Amino acid sequence: MTGLAPNRTEKLSRLILGLIPIFVLIAILDALVWLITSDTYTAYLHPRFWLFLLIGTVILAGFIAALMLGRLAPPDGSTGEILSRAIVMLMPLLFLYTAFGQGMGGHALSKKFVGNELELPYVFTDDPPPEEGDESGTDKQLTLLQINQQMATLQGKRVSTEGFVYADANMPADQLMLFRFAMFCCAADTTPIWLFVKKEGLGTFEPESWVRAAGVLEIASLNGKTVPVIMADTLTQIPPPPPGAQYLYF
Amino acid sequence: MDTKPFPINCSCNHGHQHHSTVPSGQIPFLFIIQILFIVATVGLVVFYRQHPAFSTLSITFVAIFLEALPFMLLGSLIGGFIEVFVSAEKLTKFLPGTSWRTIFMAAGAGLFFPVCECAIVPVVRCLFQKGLPLGAGIAFLLGGPIVNPLVAFSTALAYGYQWAVAIDRIVLGYLLAVTIGILVELFFTKQNALAAGLPDNGSTCACGHDHHAEHGEHKRSFFKKIVASFQHAAEDFLDIGRYLIFGAFIAAVLQTVIARGEMAAVAATPVLAILMMMLLAVVLSLCSEADAFIAATFRTSLPLSAQMAFMVLGPMLDIKLILMYFQLFRKRFIIALSGTTFVLVFLSMLIKYWSQG
Numbered sequence: 001m002t003g004l005a006p007n008r009t010e011k012l013s014r015l016i017l018g019l020i021p022i023f024v025l026i027a028i029l030d031a032l033v034w035l036i037t038s039d040t041y042t043a044y045l046h047p048r049f050w051l052f053l054l055i056g057t058v059i060l061a062g063f064i065a066a067l068m069l070g071r072l073a074p075p076d077g078s079t080g081e082i083l084s085r086a087i088v089m090l091m092p093l094l095f096l097y098t099a100f101g102q103g104m105g106g107h108a109l110s111k112k113f114v115g116n117e118l119e120l121p122y123v124f125t126d127d128p129p130p131e132e133g134d135e136s137g138t139d140k141q142l143t144l145l146q147i148n149q150q151m152a153t154l155q156g157k158r159v160s161t162e163g164f165v166y167a168d169a170n171m172p173a174d175q176l177m178l179f180r181f182a183m184f185c186c187a188a189d190t191t192p193i194w195l196f197v198k199k200e201g202l203g204t205f206e207p208e209s210w211v212r213a214a215g216v217l218e219i220a221s222l223n224g225k226t227v228p229v230i231m232a233d234t235l236t237q238i239p240p241p242p243p244g245a246q247y248l249y250f
Numbered sequence: 251m252d253t254k255p256f257p258i259n260c261s262c263n264h265g266h267q268h269h270s271t272v273p274s275g276q277i278p279f280l281f282i283i284q285i286l287f288i289v290a291t292v293g294l295v296v297f298y299r300q301h302p303a304f305s306t307l308s309i310t311f312v313a314i315f316l317e318a319l320p321f322m323l324l325g326s327l328i329g330g331f332i333e334v335f336v337s338a339e340k341l342t343k344f345l346p347g348t349s350w351r352t353i354f355m356a357a358g359a360g361l362f363f364p365v366c367e368c369a370i371v372p373v374v375r376c377l378f379q380k381g382l383p384l385g386a387g388i389a390f391l392l393g394g395p396i397v398n399p400l401v402a403f404s405t406a407l408a409y410g411y412q413w414a415v416a417i418d419r420i421v422l423g424y425l426l427a428v429t430i431g432i433l434v435e436l437f438f439t440k441q442n443a444l445a446a447g448l449p450d451n452g453s454t455c456a457c458g459h460d461h462h463a464e465h466g467e468h469k470r471s472f473f474k475k476i477v478a479s480f481q482h483a484a485e486d487f488l489d490i491g492r493y494l495i496f497g498a499f500i501a502a503v504l505q506t507v508i509a510r511g512e513m514a515a516v517a518a519t520p521v522l523a524i525l526m527m528m529l530l531a532v533v534l535s536l537c538s539e540a541d542a543f544i545a546a547t548f549r550t551s552l553p554l555s556a557q558m559a560f561m562v563l564g565p566m567l568d569i570k571l572i573l574m575y576f577q578l579f580r581k582r583f584i585i586a587l588s589g590t591t592f593v594l595v596f597l598s599m600l601i602k603y604w605s606q607g
Contacts, residue, residue, distance in 0.1 A: 021488050028319075035316070044313040049320075056320030059327055063487065066480030075488070077278075084284040088492045091291050091499070092315040098295055099308030107302040108309075111509045114547050184404070185540035187313035188505060191547055225550075250407075250543060 017074035017082050022067050024089045029060040031093050042244035043103065045186050103243035104181055105208040106166060109192050112181070139214045144180050144193045145248040151219055151228045159230065160214040162238070164246075165205045166194070174202050178213060178230075182248040193248055195228040196220070199235055210240035287496060303506050311502035314570070317537060318368040318494055323487060325369030329376035330483025334475050338381040349383040349435055356386040357393035357427035364398035366537055367565050368494065371574045372486050378578075384443055385435025392591065393427030395538045395565035396420065405561065408542035415554070419542075419561050422602075426562065426594055433590060443583040445576070490577050497570025501535035504569070508533060510544075523556035524599045528592065531564035538565035555603035563595045 035041040036053050045053070075082055139160035147154060147161060163178035171177070175198050181190035197213045205211060215232035240246065298304050365373065374391050378384070395401070397420050405416040434443070470478070510530070517523035527548070536544060541564045545557040567588055575584045 021484070024488070025484070032319075041316065044309060044316050049317070052320040053316070056323045059320075059323040059483075062327075062480050063323075063484035066477050067484050069477055070481055075485075077281075081278065081281045081284075084281060084288060085488070085492060087288050088284050088495055089488065091288070091495060092312055094291070094295060095308045096312050098299060099305060099312060102305040102309065104306060104309055105302070107506075108306045111306065111505065111507075113509075114511045114551070184408075184543045185537055186317040187309045188317070188501070188534070189536050189540040189544055191543065 013079075014074050015072060017079060018072040020082055020086045021075060022064055022072075024086045025060055025064050025067070027090055027093060029057060029064065031096060032057045032060065039244055040100075042247070043187075043242075046183055046249055049185070101243065103240075103246045104187065104190065105164060108181065108190070109164075109166060109179055112190065113192050143248050144178060144195060145182050145250075147195060147217065147228050148193055151217065151226070154217045154228075155219050157217060158215065159217045160212060161195075161230070162210060162212045163194075164240075165207060165209050165211055167205065167207065174198055174200055176202060176205065178211065180246065180248050182250055184250045187247075190247065195230060197230045197232050197235065199232040202235070205237060209237050212236050212238050283496070284492070287499070291499065307502050307506040310505050311499055314498040314501055314535065315495060318366075318498065318570070321366045321369040322372070322491065322494055323483075325365065325372040326483040326487040326490070327480070328369070329372040329486055330479040330481070332373070332376040332380060333482045334479045336380055341377070341380045341382065349385055350432070352383055352386040353389045353431040353435065354428055356382075357389040357424050357431060358397055359390050360394035360396070360398035363394070364400050365394050366539070367395040367568075367571055368537075368574075370394050371571075371578060372483075372490055375486070375490075375578050378440065378444060383435065384438060384440050385431040388434045388587070389427045389431030392430055392566045393424055396423030396562065397427070401538045401542075401565075404539045405542040408546040409549075415558075419558060422558065422562050422598060423565070426566070426591075426598060429594060430587070430590055434587070438583060438586075443579055445579055490574060493574040493577055494570060497535060497568075497573040500569045500573070501533065504533040510547075517552055517556065520553050520555065520603050521600065523552045524559045524596060524603070527552065527556040527560040528563045528595060528599075531560045532568050534564070535568040535570040536564060541565070553603055555599045555606070558602065559595060559599040562599075563592070566595070567591050 032053055035044075036050060036057065041049065041053055075085075077085070139158045140154070141160050142150075142154075144161055144163050147159060161178065163180045165176055166179055167176040175196055177194050178197055179192050179194035181187075182193045183190045197215075199213075199215070212235075213230050213232045214234045215230045218229045218231055219226050220229045221227075294304070294307070370391055374382075374387050377390075378387050382390075402416045402420055405419050406413050409415040517526045527545070531541070534541070534544065538561075541561055545560045548557055548560075572584065572588060575587070579587070
């Protein structure tokens, strides 16, 4: 007996297996469209990447159309191999869903922070007194990155900035660290940008709470490294921005 | 050897014979890896979702995947067009007569054809199938992601427009790519380097069928060729994409577990500093446009040769790339290529340190 025609069940199963790669591509395409249209991609990528994501979306649409114009035959491999490959391809979407609304915080800081010493004793070698600030009386609203980049010219001027709080038991009671992550391409290459805030009667802030600090910017020496310090007169906890707005960008 | 009709979705509508490389009755190794990966990732989501490290892991994993995805798609598409539109004869005419000159040309091709390491793997796969010599393909694979204007600019930017650092990186990347390409050409052939099932006769596509020869009598319309290009590209992407996902996940886990600051502290001597930065490059799996910014954070604590080791090795060899290489090369060749690349980068950075500091 030779070459019996496949029965209906077998035809249906071959059709479903043939459609699986298309479903996978459609799922990835949907995710990309959502990331672009909702601006959620900025929680993972530099904003300039929108064009690359758009190009990827167009190419994916082309792939889907081309596969649908083909014979829709199942990919090579057993049913288990085909299904497991499809699930693997969809795993990033599972993590995208579970990480939605979350941003990088203190744990990421502990892994990305690079200091000159293994342990940083939080003692300043000089502790300048507060000085008169900007003559206009208004605080310059700046990002942590701007302050780090321009600290020499900003020294002695009033500034205001925002960031996450990091404080540990080794820090003096009147000091905390403000930090944010600066990105060049994606969240994997972020570098923490930070400064210290000093204020009498600092109070207690929950780790990773978002605060706005305003005061006079000074430069201190910390184990041979110059660090900006805001001698704050106001320190206010405010609602954090959404994850996509928490990064700074090179 | 198991044979079954190989269904192909190309518009020529020809069925093709496929020869499975797995003896019948055995479970393919890749299938086991896929199952383990699914179990591990679902387990993490179910049991560790509330752990602070999970955010770092998830965000890093998704970020690496999303960043690489457009380039992977583009690389697959370029590969698809090469499959359908470029015959082996055309490629052979374009290349210089000797394989040595081809190696020198391929290592610098990124200057005119800038690609990142994610896009380059599917492109090189197709070029191998069209007859590109092995050494030249390796030189392009290693040199392409470094020897390109985008990387030069981002490196200069990261180092405050010190163009000497950028030029250093490009030149070192080029010389290493050429050297490794020549070594590969001397000691390996396509037969013992390329993965089983990857045809190396220079005139076939990944299904083992020569479209150009078969369709000599009845040419396909331009539209059908475009559709065929996209179909090949889609299948390529689905094939290689899972290696990208494995690599991105492992890189995310390592970034979640390993602290950069602790690794910097280990680097007490220049030799250790170079080694440590090379390991960090393999672990972090960053793109070649961004890694200069990470290297630059070590400016005040590590010698330039250690920073350069990070910037040169990373685009050539990282977790993500090593896993993608499994789709292209045999295991023994991957080990040899990885080992040679690692050793040569290390030695060249030692020489750099001794000569320049």
